[in-house]
Amino acid sequence: MILSVQDLSFRYNSHPVLQDVRCEARPDEIVAILGPNGAGKTTLLRCMNAMLRPKTGTVMLGQQDILSSSRREIARSIAHVPQHIEPPRVTAFDAILLGRRPWIGMNVHKNDILKVQAIIEQLHLSGLALRYVDAMSGGELQKVAIARALVQEPRLLLLDEPTSSLDLKNQHEIMQFIRSVVHTHHLPALMTMHDLNLALHYADRFVLLKEGRVFAAGGEEVITAKLIAEVYGIPVTIQRWGGRSVVVPHANADDSMGSPGIPAGR
Amino acid sequence: MHLDISTVKESGAYAGYIQKKILFLSACTGCLIVLAFISVGVGSVMIPFSDVVQTLVYHTSGNAEMIIWNIRLPRVLAAIICGIGLAAGGVVLQSVLRNPLSSPYTLGVSQAAAFGAAIAITMFGAGTLGRLVSDAIVVNNPYLVTICAFLSSLAATSVILLVAKYRSTSPEVMILVGVALAALFTAGITFLQYFSSAEQIAAIVFWTFGDVGRATWSDLAIIIAVITPCLVYFMVKRWDYNALDSGDEMAKSLGVNAEQVRTVAMFLSSLIAAVVVSFLGIIGFIGLVSPHMVRRIIGDDQRYLLPGSCIVGGIILLGADTVARIIIAPAVLPAGVLTAFLGAPLFLYLLIRRNPS
Numbered sequence: 001m002i003l004s005v006q007d008l009s010f011r012y013n014s015h016p017v018l019q020d021v022r023c024e025a026r027p028d029e030i031v032a033i034l035g036p037n038g039a040g041k042t043t044l045l046r047c048m049n050a051m052l053r054p055k056t057g058t059v060m061l062g063q064q065d066i067l068s069s070s071r072r073e074i075a076r077s078i079a080h081v082p083q084h085i086e087p088p089r090v091t092a093f094d095a096i097l098l099g100r101r102p103w104i105g106m107n108v109h110k111n112d113i114l115k116v117q118a119i120i121e122q123l124h125l126s127g128l129a130l131r132y133v134d135a136m137s138g139g140e141l142q143k144v145a146i147a148r149a150l151v152q153e154p155r156l157l158l159l160d161e162p163t164s165s166l167d168l169k170n171q172h173e174i175m176q177f178i179r180s181v182v183h184t185h186h187l188p189a190l191m192t193m194h195d196l197n198l199a200l201h202y203a204d205r206f207v208l209l210k211e212g213r214v215f216a217a218g219g220e221e222v223i224t225a226k227l228i229a230e231v232y233g234i235p236v237t238i239q240r241w242g243g244r245s246v247v248v249p250h251a252n253a254d255d256s257m258g259s260p261g262i263p264a265g266r
Numbered sequence: 267m268h269l270d271i272s273t274v275k276e277s278g279a280y281a282g283y284i285q286k287k288i289l290f291l292s293a294c295t296g297c298l299i300v301l302a303f304i305s306v307g308v309g310s311v312m313i314p315f316s317d318v319v320q321t322l323v324y325h326t327s328g329n330a331e332m333i334i335w336n337i338r339l340p341r342v343l344a345a346i347i348c349g350i351g352l353a354a355g356g357v358v359l360q361s362v363l364r365n366p367l368s369s370p371y372t373l374g375v376s377q378a379a380a381f382g383a384a385i386a387i388t389m390f391g392a393g394t395l396g397r398l399v400s401d402a403i404v405v406n407n408p409y410l411v412t413i414c415a416f417l418s419s420l421a422a423t424s425v426i427l428l429v430a431k432y433r434s435t436s437p438e439v440m441i442l443v444g445v446a447l448a449a450l451f452t453a454g455i456t457f458l459q460y461f462s463s464a465e466q467i468a469a470i471v472f473w474t475f476g477d478v479g480r481a482t483w484s485d486l487a488i489i490i491a492v493i494t495p496c497l498v499y500f501m502v503k504r505w506d507y508n509a510l511d512s513g514d515e516m517a518k519s520l521g522v523n524a525e526q527v528r529t530v531a532m533f534l535s536s537l538i539a540a541v542v543v544s545f546l547g548i549i550g551f552i553g554l555v556s557p558h559m560v561r562r563i564i565g566d567d568q569r570y571l572l573p574g575s576c577i578v579g580g581i582i583l584l585g586a587d588t589v590a591r592i593i594i595a596p597a598v599l600p601a602g603v604l605t606a607f608l609g610a611p612l613f614l615y616l617l618i619r620r621n622p623s
Binding site for chain 1: 267268269271274275276277279283364505508509511512515519520522523561565566567
């Protein structure tokens with residue numbers, strides 16, 4: 001199942017937020033949507049599941065035209081984990097069960113309960129199942145939110161800054177969790193991210209947005225010091241460490257002139 | 267993506283957890299039924315419990331039967347039905363506005379309904395003045411009163427929806443909206459009183475006290491005809507309210523049309539408030555108190571919170587009316603006074619607890 005976004009444009013009042021955006025995602029693949037604040041990352045994600053209606057453009061998930069599908073049909077195909085989760089006073093089991101909402105009519109059936117049980121067992125969340133989500137840590141809450149997204153049985157996973165409010169340990173734990181979920185269920189996942197190093201560590205491909213336009217898209221090779229400086233407006237050096245690329249921002253512009261100890265970037 | 271459930275067994279722990287909630291609802295229902303039988307026998311004429319059961323079950327004749335069927339039973343049923351309706355309106359408003367302080371009373375919807383009903387009674391002649399204080403207002407056109415109350419409460423609801431759309435549904439904003447609307451419609455009632463005779467003023471003041479004793483069998487039929495379909499609709503939409511409890515964004519991603527669900531829920535809550543106010547006057551805090559009491563015990567899951575709040579709403583209003591009948595017997599206090607005594611401290615507690623800083 002391939003997600004294909006073509007020529008997507010969105011305006012908020014008369015202000016263009018997204019212009020002619022194109023991107024793709026394939027199964028087993030994490031695509032990181034990067035860019036500075038206000039670049040249109042979250043808006044792009046919201047347009048992909050028709051939460052916001054774009055002015056022009058198409059969003060195809062396989063053969064399904066998302067923008068002309070009903071809200072329930074979209075919810076059966078695309079699961080979205082928002083950045084801010086407002087936890088009600090329900091158990092993790094009930095919070096995950098809510099993910100079956102697009103599939104259930106009046107009542108929950110035994111199969112819905114069993115699917116929740118299955119995802120809890122697969123993701124090793126049995127210890128959390130009967131705990132109230134409003135008393136959970138940020139990391140636990142995020143895992144429950146991802147489990148709820150998966151119990152929707154989606155064909156595409158959208159995550160809006162899934163690590164934004166987490167500490168370092170939890171950031172990596174959640175990203176490993178997402179990667180394992182994507183590979184186990186052969187899902188494409190798109191996620192907006194601010195942390196470039198976390199994105200470089202876990203994402204397979206990258207879409208860099210600047211002022212609502214795709215500035216660059218592709219694999220790790222597109223993440224260059226020059227490109228980041230142009231998109232984010234801050235000089236950086238990209239070092240190789242442990243076989244991976246690491247973005248090192250310069251505290252002030254003078255640092256970019258080749259400080260001792262910082263190897264030449266790509 | 268497809269989840270394989272061929273090897274999965276149902277969790278016994280979750281089934282047990284759900285059983286506890288069902289047990290709680292059953293216990294509350296039992297309490298409500300017992301309280302109803304007790305309440306039928308309580309008042310200026312005390313009727314023994316056994317006589318109440320005999321009269322209701324075997325239709326025995328005599329004074330007890332006349333008092334029970336003509337006075338007590340409509341009163342008890344009105345308390346139960348209106349308590350259920352107000353609690354349902356409160357729990358649904360709290361969910362769709364994601365605001366624990368919402369209820370028809372705190373948002374000014376009840377006061378708006380009272381203003382509309384007062385207009386119908388004083389200006390359109392939908393009510394006549396009785397000779398005694400105890401029957402100061404006789405509503406002879408309940409449809410006109412209900413329609414005016416509903417239109418007025420819709421005006422208040424529209425303001426709330428507009429503020430929610432363009433500003434926010436934060437507790438502080440909603441409470442300020444409620445204060446503004448309550449002040450506006452109370453001022454409207456005062457305006458009507460200013461141009462009324464002394465008897466009319468007394469009648470309006472008396473009428474705005476919430477009192478379940480005014481309901482007749484025909485009033486009750488209208489109240490039930492309005493509240494029952496609203497309750498059925500709320501129960502059908504319980505999953506949508508669960509989704510909205512996690513925020514609009516989450517609800518939309520689960521296929522819920524958040525704006526439509528919110529608008530219809532507020533529309534129906536206003537209708538419930540309007541019909542209750544039209545026949546019984548303003549009864550405050552039931553919609554605020556009962557969801558909070560139930561929420562503390564069984565959580566926010568609307569599958570159980572909604573029916574639980576309704577049953578507890580019925581218990582509170584019936585209990586308040588029963589106490590109101592005996593506390594200064596043979597005189598009878600309006601139940602609305604007692605619900606305000608119960609609800610106001612809880613309201614303050616919730617406000618303080620929300621923002622300890």
